[in-house]
Amino acid sequence: MIKKFLSLEWKQFKRSAAFQQKIAVKIVLGLFALLIIAELIGGGIATYFILEDVFPEDDPFIIVNNYLIYWFLLEMLYRYLLQQLPVVNIKPLMVLPISRKTVINFLIGKSVLSLFNFIPLFFYVPFTIVLLVKGYGYSALAWFAGMLLITCAINFINFLVNKNSTFFGFIAALLAVMITLWYTNIFDATPYIGSGLHALYTTPYLLVVPLLAVILLYVLIFQFLDKNFYLDGVVRKRVKEVEAADLSFLNKFGKLAPFLKNDLKMIWRNKRPKQVLFLSFLFLFYGIIFFSNSVYENQVWIKPFAAVFVTGGFLMTFGQNVPSWDSEYYKLMMSQNIRYKTYLESKWLLMVVFTIISAILSIPYVYFGMDILLVILAGALFNIGLNTYLNLLGGVFNKTVINLNERNKAFSNTQAFNASQFLIAIPKMGLPILFFFVPYLIMDSWMYGVAGLAVSGLLGLMLKNPILSFIEKQYQKEKYKAIAAYSDK
Template identity: 50%
Template sequence: MVAKFLHLEWKQFTRSSYFAKSLGIKILMIFLFLYFAAIAVILGGSFFYIVKKSMPEQEPMLFLSSYLIFWVLADLAIRFFWQQLPVMNIKPLMVLPIKKSKVVHYLLGKSVFSFFNLYPILFFVPLAGVLIFNNYSIFDVLIWLLSIVFISLSLNFINFLINKNNTYFYSLIAFIALSIAANHFQLINFETISSRLFYPLFSQQWTLAIPILLLVAVYMLNYNFVFKQFSLDGVVSKKSEAVETSELNFLDKFGAVAPFLKNDIRMIWRNVRPKQVLLTAVFFLFYGLFFFTQDTFADKEWVTVFAGIFVTGGFLITFGAYVPSWDSEYYKLMMSQNIPYKQYLESKWLLICLGCVIASILSIPYIYFGIKIYAIILAGGVFNIGLNSFITLYGGALNRIPIQLNVKAKAFENTQGFNLTQFLIGLPKMLFPILVFFIPYYFLGFKAGLIGLAGTGVLGILFKQQLMQFIEKTYQKGKYKTIAAFSEKQ
């Protein structure tokens, strides 16, 4: 039965219109996986010797056990934002003589085959080999290694629970927040607790039963939760909710593009995915703190341009990159109406520019780091409006992967609406402004670089009509391919 499930999913993947793009993303992910896998193996193989050399009096396994609790917390956080949970189209299977338990076990089993479950093994297996080589008990090391593997798998299923059930999510967040607060006020000590929890896994063999029982418990919780949701009525029926309405009359002054602007704002307000992306754009406002608080970048203004682009371009990067995928669920209807592409694109451009303007205003507190810093941020905002906005819209013409507006997914890991072409189109948005600033900055100084950056944005605004015409022709050329691709569900 598992082989049949895998065969069906392979057919769905290879027969889709987005096969080549998804394949490109997977190839890129393979290279990233190999890179991080190599780092994990090297760190695992050298950890024992690093501790022995830097802290000769410290027992390496006791030292490691003191910090494993931080690995658990970091692992959960990374999984929550990045791990893509397994999905499966179960509607066709519900009317077939297949036991629900088999489908649920298969779905949960899919989540085991993830990089997030593999990377601890890539670190801890070389470490275990080094321990055995240094005359540690083989049996003790293997018991400890199995315990770590079971804990990692338990974290996998805990992440499944907190993603699918708000009760588990808020309970875990509250527990972690209280623990951090208690540690901060020295009511508890994380390192002491960690060593008492994890070192017995190495020194006392019977403790292997604890990770095994934990894994069985969280797996059964997941199984019961998914099994209860596995019903045809639950899938087919739709929950009706009261929808808040707003006329948004203040947008009428934008003329013909006002209906499109209203539609986009309502879409963001009412749907899950756009809300998540908007929240992500807000976090971009704090990106500059990484650069502006570091002494390393204090005398390198050209490097801070990168931060300026991100601070003011959060909405452009997150929301703008998925144009026109946001409208994929009703794109065919829109294109069947007498709607000029120019008005549609102008509305998207105005919305992106509005996001850049609001971000520039909200970034005023960066004046605390100096007028020069805020001048770079403002120049980056002008560049985003004048050039990056058009590059973003042009990239949208090549984006033909639909987005489901009300599917809850992590904004950092979901690849709906993303493809390798989008990634390549996005590179100039990051690198070109640094080049535009650096060349005059290197030869003529800071003010010349600032004028070059802002001036390029102003030029883009002056040639807006020509740029929009070029982008409109690109959209028109691929119109029917886009409609066909959006009609296919991933």
């Protein structure tokens, strides 16, 4: 039966719209994945020797164990945002004479084979090999086994708290508090946590602790899925009361008003857009990492990069998923007498408004100097004048369905990470550095670099109509492919 499930999974993948993406996209993503793998392998090999050179009086192995807690917390966060949990097409299987236990075990087993569980291996394997070469003995293999069990436990935790915003907020807050306390020298929890991880090496039989945790989490997941493995629970509709909001002030935008009202109601009433809005707010604090750290003080190129992120949170969370936010009623929308350009302009205006709000909220960065505030405001202009268009252009190839009413259950998770987001991120991150750095190098002046970044955004604003017209033509070419992809649920 497991073999049959694997066959069905392969057919579902091969026949889906995602499999029909252009070969060039797959090649670029493959190269990007190879680059990440190479960096992790290189990091696994070099970390020990770098720490040995920088901290000659300390054991590099202990240092790594001390700070692995930050990696575990970050892993929980990026799994929450990116990991697509395995979802068997459960409804047809519920009415077939197939053991419930078999289906659930396959579902859990498939989650273990997720790419997110293999990513840490590209660091742990070479690092463990270095430990063996350095004479740490075969007890290093016990530590390696412990890391695998902890990775598996994190995977199961993500399964249980599937898209639970409270859990995400708790982990994000915990990470922020730990970093703040460590950075301000108030309290450093890493040695205490690190000693527990190091104990897996010094006392290998303690492996039973993460092993029992994995078994317990497996049992909890099995019970959770078994409890919800009923057809009526899948098809039953939920009735939810919503509060009406007075958005009549948007009527002054004419033809754009219906789209703007629809987007604001969508953000207010649905869980997934709310999560994205909260995440975009966190981008405002991104600059603190670079502007307050003396390590980046002389690295001029990092300033425009950080500035674009500070005011571009909404662009990089909500904007990159246009038009997938409308995927559930895209066919209905395309059957109406609506110009694509009107639809695109409404999305553009929404991104512009939120970027302006972010720019206003970033004014406290003047604490780090007027030059920092100016580069942030120039980054806001770049986001408005160029990054908004890049998001809309990336939406031409964005054919991933987003379930706005996603519930905190594994069977309802249809959110996937889109390939075009990787590709469109390259110019979004690279162009601001280019537009800042070229005039900065030529004129040897910070203000000329800021001016170059700001002028690039202003030129984009001046060319708004021809750029939107060009993007509109691309959407028209992909219209029926998009409709077909959004129908493939």
